[in-house]
Amino acid sequence: MIQAIGLTSISRRDLPPAVDDVSFEAHAGxxxxLLGGPGAGKSTALRLMLELQPGRGITYFRGRPLHRIAHPSREVGVLLGDVPGHPARTVRGQLRMLCCAAGVPVRRADEVLEVVGLTGLRNERLGTLSRGMDRRLGLACALLADPHTLVLDDPVGGLSAREGRWLHGTLRAHAAQGGTVLFSTGDPKEAARTADHIVTLDKGRLVADQAAADFARTRLRPRVVVRSPHAARLGTLLTKEARTARRSLEVVHEDGNRLSVYGSTCAEVGETAFRHGVLVHQLADEVGDMGPGAGAEAAPLPSSSRPAEPLEADDPAPLPPPVDVRAVPGPLRPVHYEMRRAAGIGTTYLTAALALLSSVLVAVVLARAGHTTVGRLLAAWPQVLPLPPAALGAGLLGAVAFGDEFRHPALAADRGTVPRRLGLLAAKLLVSGAMALLLAVLTVGCAFGFLHVVYGQEVARVPAEWLPLGVSWCGFVVGCAWTGVLAAGIFRSTTAGLAAVLAVPVVVAPLLQKVLKGPPAQTSEGSAAQMPELTLVRLPFGADRYLAAATHVIAQPVGAALALSLIALLCAYLLTTLRGRVR
Structure with a gap:
């Protein structure tokens, strides 16, 4: 069950809080x-319950606050608005990626797709889904980890009547299996028709907490709706006849030519209009809402007194079976998530392809112009460019790795703080580093192959110092990718991550060179020559050569600037993460 106690949002300036001291319970089964009109505070209350918004009060999910639950997605399934996924990702790819994040088998994606009726659309892109299909996908994401509790914000908003009946039928099936379901709505008739218990908010305050049967009896009243060009005259006639017959009748004049008649029937209103020759355009029975305060003092009835309504037409499929998940997640879980995230969109492949193509073209042009060292030729790095295409592409891949988490927050339902977890950071560094290393190797290989085909062995040759050059090149490209990851994670933007990568050779390296006041060539050669002398114990398997090559990288101004930038960004990321946990 859910126990919300004293939920209060933080007010801004002199405005009253959107939610003020709201307490209620939602029982299992x-x-x-959660009913209220626009501005009543429904969405704010849900966000306070899920700890997505700062405020006062506490919410217990089966006796535990959300921040004390090890795996919130396995306890609470959330649907707040549209599905927060990359529009180019497929429906099945989105669910499989979230399976890895939740620690459940990827076959679970196919099970929930069948439940929500999206099996035929599993290869569709998220950006092409209609409103109804998006809601079905959102419900699939909420059911993915087999949670006990479902929390949904206006789940049928913008859906057709048939889609709304289907969604509420699925929620009813979840409750029938012992789960807890809480959803917000602004339609009192929908709440009375689909819920067992109704909590009413008005202007941020709790005004009613009652069973659905009690709510329908005290707040909803039958009425006759009439549209006529002579609405004022018809209203006067109805009131006069009711007064003569000593009947209780209430006539409410609404906008335009519409009347709402309480205490009468369609037959009586129609006969009155016929006798007096009043033209009627519409005559229908409706259920009218008496307002949020009606029936607030009524004694609540047990929720079990209201039987579940039979489903119509589009009955939902049975819910997926429970899943077995490990209590302690394996260390590869975030790595699997990151691999599926990177491989699920075309941005990764397009960026790598453009970087390789640009590197080959630059290498061919440099070879034709001449006067370029072999190392720079194979890396496709002319003197006029601050970064080679491969390093720039690796930096963009790293920036996208964290930038997409904030632009398309697929993990926001899991309390919205998953992108700040250190395990996910380590996974992003590992995967982006592997992609950058592969890109660096492919760049050299493709450049060498094209140069050999176009110019022959005179240009395409292996340099004498291939080891330090290779280590420095791979380390530089991987460092650019990591810089993009850390900067995008700190500033929550892909653009900021790419800007930080460009700032290393353009801003940081010149400043560092001015501070050191030493020529780069002498510093590099001196450090590389001194490494064997500084090593007290000879390392096995020629490891001293690799250590000397790594020192050669850091001794360069750009390499040193990159190393310092990585250290500063990592410290800043750890600081923001720890500060967020303290709050």
Missing amino acids: HVTA
């Missing part, structure tokens, strides 16, 4: 509706 029942569907609870």
